[in-house]
Amino acid sequence: MFADMACQIEAARALTYQTCNLIDQSDPQKTYLSACCKLFATDVAMKVTTEALQIAGGYGYMTDFPFERMMRDAKITQIYEGTNQIQKIVIARELLR
């Protein structure tokens, strides 16, 4: 589980840095790439924090430890700034343009 979490975090980070680099170069695909980043990185955040809570067992669920707060913090990233369902619409629209 830790290996899967690490790989997904690295992939999300790489996509984000790559997109930032392309935006700096005024890449015409910036809308598409930004939506891909938002969708992928926030889904990774949700998955990784859920796994982290699971690994901690009952302690993970308790408010005495930071896991549940991290999971809630990850959840809101899937909702605000355009929900991930809307990001998928943006990505599909850019692909089919």
Ligand SMILES: Cc1cc2nc3c(=O)[nH]c(=O)nc-3n(C[C@H](O)[C@H](O)[C@H](O)COP(=O)(O)OP(=O)(O)OC[C@H]3O[C@@H](n4cnc5c(N)ncnc54)[C@H](O)[C@@H]3O)c2cc1C
């Ligand atoms: C803590 C928090 C902070 C926020 N901060 C800000 C902020 O700083 N600035 C700001 O502007 N907004 C902010 N928001 C609002 C946030 O962007 C909205 O909650 C978000 O846009 C979703 O809108 P809604 O809540 O009206 O849900 P709705 O638009 O009613 O959507 C409900 C659900 O239906 C899905 N859905 C809607 N349309 C489609 C579709 N066509 N296809 C598939 N699924 C669809 C959505 O993905 C969502 O899961 C914040 C929200 C929260 C909870």
